[in-house]
Amino acid sequence: MTTAVSQSDEAVRFPRPLRLTFRDDLRSTLLSWFVKSFLFVVTFCSVAAVLLIFVFVIRQAAPFFTESGVSPRERITEFLTSRRWFPEHQAHPEYGILAIIAGSFYVTVTSLLIAVPTGLLAAVFLSDIASFRTRQVCKPLIEILAAIPSVAYGVFAVMVVAPWLQKHLGFSTGTNALNASIILSIMAMPTIISVAEDALTAVGREIREASYGLGATRAETLLRVVIPAAHSGILAAVILGMMRAVGETMVVWMASGNATQIPSPWWDLSQSVRTMTATIAGELGEVPQGTIHFHSLFAIGLVLLIFTFCLNLLSEHFILQMKKSKR
Amino acid sequence: MSAYQFRNLSTVLIGFSLLVCWAGAADKVLQIDGSTTVGPLGDAFAEVFKELHPDVSITVKKTGSGDGAAALIDGRCDIAMMSRFMKDKEFQQAIEKGVYPVAHVIAMDGVCIVVHPSNPISELRMDQVRDIYMGKITNWKELGGPDMPIVPVSRDTSSGTYESFHSMVMNNEKMAPNVEYVNSNPQAHARIRSTPGAIGYVGIGFLDRYVKPLKINGVTPTRSTIAKGIYPVSRPLFLFTNGYPKLGSIVHAFCTFYLTEKGQEIIEAKGFVPLTEY
Numbered sequence: 200m201t202t203a204v205s206q207s208d209e210a211v212r213f214p215r216p217l218r219l220t221f222r223d224d225l226r227s228t229l230l231s232w233f234v235k236s237f238l239f240v241v242t243f244c245s246v247a248a249v250l251l252i253f254v255f256v257i258r259q260a261a262p263f264f265t266e267s268g269v270s271p272r273e274r275i276t277e278f279l280t281s282r283r284w285f286p287e288h289q290a291h292p293e294y295g296i297l298a299i300i301a302g303s304f305y306v307t308v309t310s311l312l313i314a315v316p317t318g319l320l321a322a323v324f325l326s327d328i329a330s331f332r333t334r335q336v337c338k339p340l341i342e343i344l345a346a347i348p349s350v351a352y353g354v355f356a357v358m359v360v361a362p363w364l365q366k367h368l369g370f371s372t373g374t375n376a377l378n379a380s381i382i383l384s385i386m387a388m389p390t391i392i393s394v395a396e397d398a399l400t401a402v403g404r405e406i407r408e409a410s411y412g413l414g415a416t417r418a419e420t421l422l423r424v425v426i427p428a429a430h431s432g433i434l435a436a437v438i439l440g441m442m443r444a445v446g447e448t449m450v451v452w453m454a455s456g457n458a459t460q461i462p463s464p465w466w467d468l469s470q471s472v473r474t475m476t477a478t479i480a481g482e483l484g485e486v487p488q489g490t491i492h493f494h495s496l497f498a499i500g501l502v503l504l505i506f507t508f509c510l511n512l513l514s515e516h517f518i519l520q521m522k523k524s525k526r
Numbered sequence: 527m528s529a530y531q532f533r534n535l536s537t538v539l540i541g542f543s544l545l546v547c548w549a550g551a552a553d554k555v556l557q558i559d560g561s562t563t564v565g566p567l568g569d570a571f572a573e574v575f576k577e578l579h580p581d582v583s584i585t586v587k588k589t590g591s592g593d594g595a596a597a598l599i600d601g602r603c604d605i606a607m608m609s610r611f612m613k614d615k616e617f618q619q620a621i622e623k624g625v626y627p628v629a630h631v632i633a634m635d636g637v638c639i640v641v642h643p644s645n646p647i648s649e650l651r652m653d654q655v656r657d658i659y660m661g662k663i664t665n666w667k668e669l670g671g672p673d674m675p676i677v678p679v680s681r682d683t684s685s686g687t688y689e690s691f692h693s694m695v696m697n698n699e700k701m702a703p704n705v706e707y708v709n710s711n712p713q714a715h716a717r718i719r720s721t722p723g724a725i726g727y728v729g730i731g732f733l734d735r736y737v738k739p740l741k742i743n744g745v746t747p748t749r750s751t752i753a754k755g756i757y758p759v760s761r762p763l764f765l766f767t768n769g770y771p772k773l774g775s776i777v778h779a780f781c782t783f784y785l786t787e788k789g790q791e792i793i794e795a796k797g798f799v800p801l802t803e804y
Contacts, residue, residue, distance in 0.1 A: 283700075285683075288700060357716055357717070361720055372677045372706065372721060374717065452709065456707075457706055458705055471706050481682040481709045482682060484684070488593075
């Protein structure tokens with residue numbers, strides 16, 4: 200126990216009545232032991248929860264890959280390369296999620312295309328341009344966006360955005376990839392703005408002043424000095440926003456239309472798509488438990504989990520870089 | 527008796543009576559689980575039952591037909607509400623666990639095929655509906671309507687309503703990839719209401735002036751055509767119990783409640799079709 204040792208060291212250097220020192224010593228040793236073990240248990244519980252989720256999903260997904268009559272290899276090939284998803288069909292079920300993976304991809308990328316430039320501009324505004332007062336008002340307001348329940352966004356998407364898209368852009372259906380992306384980008388915005396703003400503010404004042412000192416204008420300083428200096432933080436912001444978009448369920452389920460197709464032509468965002476999260480959320484509630492359909496949904500969950508896990512690692516990496524560069 | 531003693535005694539008494547109440551309540555708990563379609567009926571029945579049998583506590587969970595069946599099989603509920611019949615696989619699981627599912631038909635529901643009110647089409651044949659959902663017909667002008675792409679909307683593939691539509695209209699054929707899926711009757715209603723080119727299906731309780739029901743094979747979906755089975759997409763709604771409930775038991779009373787006048791009123795009020803209406 201390191202604390203105990205350092206305490207007794209102190210006691211030697213600053214002699215105090217013996218009894219008091221002993222009691223103090225015992226108390227602080229016990230206290231530090233309790234705090235330590237409590238923190239250990241709490242940490243251990245959260246780590247265990249993550250591991251157990253992994254174990255649970257893998258165990259529930261396993262029967263899908265080991266079903267008798269189909270080789271695991273055929274199953275995986277069909278799963279990842281076929282775009283036909285008819286898991287509930289009695290006679291000829293099909294389990295291809297290519298279109299569903301593509302749907303997740305479409306919605307995520309499009310929402311980032313909207314949210315990243317807007318979010319970055321907002322972050323630059325808040326960190327470098329806005330007055331202190333504007334900032335005090337704007338930042339909490341933006342953070343409120345993150346607190347609105349996703350069902351509310353979903354209702355907004357179906358009742359307001361969808362009819363608007365149909366009426367003004369002439370789409371045949373309003374619940375499509377574009378609708379879902381617009382709503383998702385609004386939802387990813389608070390994360391992106393807040394993390395990017397932190398990264399930009401963290402760029403030291405002396406760097407900005409040095410740039411001004413060399414005769415650079417405000418725009419040049421921002422574009423060529425401040426933003427490059429904060430690049431790892433900005434990347435982390437983008438990845439965190441992306442994770443929000445990938446993992447969001449309720450909104451995409453309500454706003455994307457859930458058709459299992461890859462839009463053709465591929466850039467046509469007015470067609471409806473289906474994401475991995477929406478498939479799980481929509482089908483898990485009513486599917487008979489223990490069937491291959493049930494397990495196939497967990498297999499989708501596994502794909503999703505692996506994907507978000509990789510994204511998480513990436514963002515950790517960038518955040519670490521940001522901390523290093525700050526030092 | 528001193529104040530102190532009195533307080534002591536009353537604490538014990540209150541504690542004891544709480545214990546008795548709790549034990550009494552735990553004796554008679556009626557657990558109902560299952561379909562979101564049948565759910566409103568279960569809720570309304572339970573409300574009346576709470577008045578008739580104040581000593582019974584009733585819980586109604588709406589988790590879906592599949593979950594209801596699983597709950598009955600696992601012994602987690604006394605009555606499973608289902609908007610479809612049990613599947614072979616579920617029967618098999620039940621028998622393996624010593625549960626013998628018995629079906630009680632409490633009402634009829636029509637799966638009404640609906641379009642946007644602005645759509646001039648008012649009648650389709652079954653095979654035309656099937657062709658739309660299989661992607662063979664993609665524009666309303668092929669059916670004599672305006673030049674407008676058809677947006678087919680379906681319930682998600684695990685719902686009981688989907689099941690009925692899939693077997694009765696689609697003949698178990700797979701739907702086209704461009705079919706959109708929603709996960710509840712209100713959502714289906716909202717989609718049809720806001721999309722001029724849409725076609726979809728909802729329970730008869732969801733018909734109002736914002737959506738237009740189509741005649742199928744020349745039959746308009748009404749309470750009488752559904753109760754008589756003339757409307758081609760009608761289906762029964764079920765309560766499932768483990769074995770036929772003991773006569774005179776609370777479960778028996780609940781499963782036969784639809785036969786009473788009050789039960790009939792509730793079924794009509796919730797937009798379903800009573801079985802006894804001829």
